[in-house]
Amino acid sequence: MRAYGERSPYETTERVIRELTASPGTGSSRTPHQDLFGTITPSALHFERHHSGVPGIDPATHELLIHGLVDRPLVLTMDDVRRFPSFSRTYFLECGGNSIGEQSGNTQPDVQKSHGLLSCTEWTGVSLALVLREVGLKPEAKWMIAEGADAGRMARSIPIEKVLDDALLVYGQNGEALRPEQGYPLRLLLPGWEGNTNVKWLHRLQFTAEPAMSAKETAYYTELGKDGKAQIFTFVMEARSVITRPSGGQRLAPGGGFHEITGLAWTGKGKITRVEVSVDGGKAWADAVLQEPVLSLAVARFRFPWMWDGKPAVIQSRCTDETGFLQPTHDELIAVRGLNSGYHYNAIKPWQVSADGSVTHV
Amino acid sequence: MCRSMLWLVAACVAWAQPKPPGAGRPATAEEIKDRDITVFPDGRGLPAGKGTAGQGEKVYKSKCAVCHNDKGEGRERQYPALVGGIGSLAAQRPVKTVGSYWPYATTVWDYINRSMPFDHPRTLSADEVYAVTAFVLHLNGIVDAARELNERTLPQVLMPNRNGFVPDQRPDVKAKR
Secondary structure, rough: OOOOOOOOOOOOOOOOOOOOOOOOOOOOOOOHHHHHOOOOHHHHHOEEEEEOOOOOOOOOOOOEEEEEOEEOOEEEHHHHHHHHOOOOEEEEOOOOOOOOOOOOOOOOOOOOHHHOOOEEEEEEEHHHHHHHHHOEEOOOOOOEEEEOOOOOOEEEEEEEEHHHHHHHHEEEEEEEOOOOHHHHOOOEEEEOEEHHOOOOOOOEEEEEEEOOOOHHHHHHOOEEOOOOOOEOOEEOOOOEEEEEEEOOOEHHHHHHOOEEEEEEEEOOOOOOOEEEEEEEOOOOOEEEOOOOOOOOOOOEEEEEEEOOOOOOOOEEEEEEEEEEEEEOOOOHHHHHHHHOOOOOOOOOOOOOEOOOOOOEEE | HHHHHHHHHHHHHHHOOOOOOOOOOOHHHHHHHHHHHOOOOOOOOOOOOOHHHHHHHHHHHHHHHHOOOOOOOOOOOOOOOOOOOOOOOOOOOOOOOOOOOOOOOHHHHHHHHHHHOOOOOOOHHHHHHHHHHHHHHHHHHOOOOOEEOOOOOOHHHHHOOOOOEEOOOOOOOOOOO
């Protein structure tokens, strides 16, 4: 028996870590989707993206200050937050910079490197709209500035409509407390919105009439178009899908035979309604089976039975969401956005299966 | 009255109270002032203080250059450049820096104030933040070496890419089946 469980010593899959600078705590680690099943990302394998490291916070001393355009500015302890009625929801979380290199042609060799800044979790917390009834929002409050207690005090401005729609204050991750890397003891969760807005180590909410124009919502997480103008406040993650098995770096037994093609699809606009798979480079498409239940704003697992003829093949998936949005090809995306917008890249990702069974990126 | 009746009356009274859970405590004006570090594009939130590029150069050399290099050119594949790229945003390889991309000088002040230096954030005085901001803007040719930046003049600085941002255009990509 073990007081806190560990996986089998034979299981070794792990996140890949990429620091962006020589200073630790500025990079990311990516979820190994090629090795995972189902829809829930184990907490130990949830992707990370930090801008100023991971603070070690004692929950007994952590406070959330709510102020600005409110009638009654308030300080909540973690005990206070947990007194509110709780609920749990399964939502995906995806970094706005997931697959950022794919657009400009820097395609990654495996799905962990190309799509690993995506995870899906059962989160537990409280409705932010409910908590805000305690402070009394003034009608002029149109934005909420959310600030973390990380070293850099990372902050983002959030439109009030989203705050009152489905924003959560989260303290639970897959049935236990948040991991430190996911914002322990408290984070903001904005279902379907780019990861960076889901501020971790949340310690301050300021209600204002206008956005702060913080560094992370102007200099970063904005999308530079072909005309030199950049789109700002592009919050929603649009629909996308990817085959996780077989995928880059894996190897099939040569000679053909049955293989299950499986992967993930998700959209920040609600439910995935359809996933199609092509095994001939995108000429013919056939419907994959979606694992039920398909949850709104969570990843959907799809599966497609494939009798491989043993010849070279290009396999890929594309998804449609409940708004009718169809996942574009790389060429369709760059025709509109050019090569430099980077964030929110959501095009189809093809994998090349060679006759020897090796799988590589195209 | 029997005990159960008393309990019932007490329960009904508690139930009937309109008050919310009553979680938390009121925030004092002092602690709000202490924790609120947000600076807005119109200058709201800026503390009193002042500095010039000349004063900022000394602070920059001792606390910023180790990462961002002597003239704000950054260090390749590591720390971002703070200088250059003005006019390059529509080019094939745009260079996004404080000078070429950031739309507001107040954002530069706010970011230095809250996040820099990376290993000792929030250790600079307000005057030092004004001075370093002035130096970085001067390196980009945006303010003169002698110009004093303070809580009134900083929001008046017009950044080259001030009008370079447009709202979310999506769904912009229409895929064909």
